[in-house]
Amino acid sequence: MAGVIQSGWDAFKVRHLKFTKLEDGHISVRAETPPGTRREYRRTVAEVMNSNPDEFFGGTRYNPKTVVARTAGGLLRSSISKGSLALAGVTSLASNLWTFGTNPAEGKTFWDRTVKNREFWVSTAVDFGVSVAVGVAAAAVVAGTIAGLVTLGITAAATAPLWLTVGATAGVGIFLGSKLEAWGIPKDAKTAINTRIDDLLERTNP
Amino acid sequence: MMYKKPTAVSWPIWKFVLLVLLLQAIFTFLAWLDRSFFNNALPTVVDILAGSGVSLFALWQRWVWKRFNGVRLRLLVWIGNVFVSFYLSGLLLVGAMRKWSFLAGEPWSWFVNGALLIAFVGMWLLPLFSFTSAKRIHKFQWKISGFAVGLSGTAGILGALFGMFSSRHGEKGAVIFVLGILLSLLSIGFAQHAGYESWINRPYAKENANAKS
Numbered sequence: 001m002a003g004v005i006q007s008g009w010d011a012f013k014v015r016h017l018k019f020t021k022l023e024d025g026h027i028s029v030r031a032e033t034p035p036g037t038r039r040e041y042r043r044t045v046a047e048v049m050n051s052n053p054d055e056f057f058g059g060t061r062y063n064p065k066t067v068v069a070r071t072a073g074g075l076l077r078s079s080i081s082k083g084s085l086a087l088a089g090v091t092s093l094a095s096n097l098w099t100f101g102t103n104p105a106e107g108k109t110f111w112d113r114t115v116k117n118r119e120f121w122v123s124t125a126v127d128f129g130v131s132v133a134v135g136v137a138a139a140a141v142v143a144g145t146i147a148g149l150v151t152l153g154i155t156a157a158a159t160a161p162l163w164l165t166v167g168a169t170a171g172v173g174i175f176l177g178s179k180l181e182a183w184g185i186p187k188d189a190k191t192a193i194n195t196r197i198d199d200l201l202e203r204t205n206p
Numbered sequence: 207m208m209y210k211k212p213t214a215v216s217w218p219i220w221k222f223v224l225l226v227l228l229l230q231a232i233f234t235f236l237a238w239l240d241r242s243f244f245n246n247a248l249p250t251v252v253d254i255l256a257g258s259g260v261s262l263f264a265l266w267q268r269w270v271w272k273r274f275n276g277v278r279l280r281l282l283v284w285i286g287n288v289f290v291s292f293y294l295s296g297l298l299l300v301g302a303m304r305k306w307s308f309l310a311g312e313p314w315s316w317f318v319n320g321a322l323l324i325a326f327v328g329m330w331l332l333p334l335f336s337f338t339s340a341k342r343i344h345k346f347q348w349k350i351s352g353f354a355v356g357l358s359g360t361a362g363i364l365g366a367l368f369g370m371f372s373s374r375h376g377e378k379g380a381v382i383f384v385l386g387i388l389l390s391l392l393s394i395g396f397a398q399h400a401g402y403e404s405w406i407n408r409p410y411a412k413e414n415a416n417a418k419s
Contacts, residue, residue, distance in 0.1 A: 017352040021345045071358065078359030087360050091367045131370060135363030141232060142362075148229045152264050153212025153283075155407060156291040156400040161344075162351035164395055166361045171388050173365020175239050178381050181373035 016041060019067070019162065026061040064159035069150060071162050072143040075169055079139040085132065092127035096120055119194055126190050130180060138173035214264070215271040226264045233257030233297075240301055259293030280409045287407070291400035292330070298393035299326050305386030309379065322390055329398040333405035344402045347395060 020028040033041045078084065100106050100120045106113035114120045142165060149157035180186065214222055234257035238250070263286055270282040302322060307315040333340040357364075372381045 017355055019348045019351045021348045027348065071355070075358055075362070079362050081359045084360045084363045088363050088367065091371070095371050127370070131363055131366045134366035134370070135360075138362035138365060141236075145229065145232055148225055148232075149260065151212065151214045151225060152229075152260070153210075153215070153267055153287075154260075154263065154290050154294075155287050156294070156396070156403050159403060160396065160399055161347035162358075163347065163354035164392060164399070166354040166358050167388055167392050167395075169358070170361040170365040171385065171392065172236070173362040174369040174381060174385055174388070175236070175365075177366035177369025178373040178378075179239060179369075181370045186370065 017045065021064075022061060027064050027067050028061045029067065065150065067162070068146065068158055068160060068165065071165055072146040075139040075143045075165065076136070079136050080132070084135060088128050088131045088135065092124050092131060096124045096127065099123075118197065119190070122193050122197070123190050126186050126193065130186050130189070131177070134176045134180060135173055138169050138176055141172050142169045211271060212267060215268055222264070222268065226261050229264070230254075230257055230261045233260060237297075240304065256297070259290060259297070263290040263293075277409070284404070284407060284409050288400075288404045291396075291404060295326070295330075295393055295397040295400055298389050298396060299323070302386055302389035302393050305382050305389060308382055309386060322393075325394050326397050329394055330401040332398065333402050337405070340398070340402045340405070343398055347399060 016031050016033045018028075018030050018032050020030075022028055031038065031041055031045075097114055100113045100117060100123070101110050103113060106117055106120070146157055146165065214225055217225075234253045237253040237256035266286045266289075267283070270279060270286065274282055299322065303319045306318045306322070309315075310318050329343075332343070368384065369381055372378070
């Protein structure tokens with residue numbers, strides 16, 4: 001839920017960005033912001049996109065191929081932005097607080113089950129790491145595919161509206177995330193880390 | 207733009223083959239991912255074939271750009287582009303249909319998939335019957351892209367988190383449902399875009415337009 005709110009908020013913050021398909025086939029990119037707020041808005045876009053806004057929001061018209069290529073490149077950069085890392089952190093924390101906090105086998109009180117429980121922190125850290133890695137991998141797969149298709153001269157891929165690119169990234173993320181979970185990779189990683197920590201503790205305090 | 211020589215066509219053969227193999231690997235991996243999602247024991251050769259559309263197009267591009275020129279070249283490049291666009295949108299459509307077949311079961315899946323197929327074909331053919339509507343829908347697709355840009359950074363991570371935690375809590379149905387909706391929208395959206403682009407880039411389109419005006 002936190003993730004949805006964060007994503008929705010990011011999209012809301014950059015909502016003034018307007019892409020218009022022109023008669024000559026070019027794409028006009030402009031920011032319809034209230035008077036006097038343009039500079040602040042550009043900073044917000046840069047923050048959300050983790051990039052230099054002048055790169056493609058210079059307020060002029062572009063070849064669709066340029067817009068798509070820059071968005072594909074931007075996908076990768078923005079997948080490790082502050083907003084997306086915060087999203088992964090908050091969601092992993094909330095999910096683990098629920099899983100560990102409601103499990104009586106983990107301890108007497110909520111505090112014992114979560115904050116004082118090492119396994120809770122290992123689980124949260126692994127979930128955070130895996131989700132960030134999968135998010136970056138999904139962005140890399142989509143960005144790499146688009147770059148490859150454009151290089152081969154596939155017009156439809158080179159000029160596709162941006163929502164298709166973003167939707168494809170989300171789809172690949174869902175596929176990869178659910179498959180990793182089905183293969184038990186996060187679970188195995190948590191077990192391996194906990195076993196390693198136990199071994200180290202045993203060695204230092206025999 | 208369609209008739210501008212693609213970068214990869216001028217590349218040395220080893221570099222070109224490397225790119226084709228990379229794209230083949232990505233598409234085969236995605237096909238395999240979708241197949242293994244349902245634990246179907248389909249042979250790997252099907253995944254390889256499913257991922258071969260782009261490779262075929264790549265070979266086609268290299269062949270026609272080296273062998274032909276003028277009107278013939280334009281026509282053959284256009285045919286190749288229509289094929290590969292249809293292949294890419296078709297992959298998305300097949301993915302969506304599989305999700306609905308899994309969720310709805312017979313006979314409901316026939317209705318849902320039938321409607322999806324009609325919408326898909328309709329979007330491809332729309333410019334033929336109503337160019338103005340196709341143009342309007344295409345403009346709308348670009349209009350909503352402003353909102354999508356805000357989601358570009360979080361899309362992959364959001365998808366990963368949803369996929370991971372839904373599967374972990376036993377909500378596989380929710381994952382398939384969301385993927386079904388997403389793939390349906392993507393296949394219809396891409397079909398509309400590809401149909402429109404194919405129509406406006408068809409050989410002689412610009413000459414015809416100039417002659418009329």
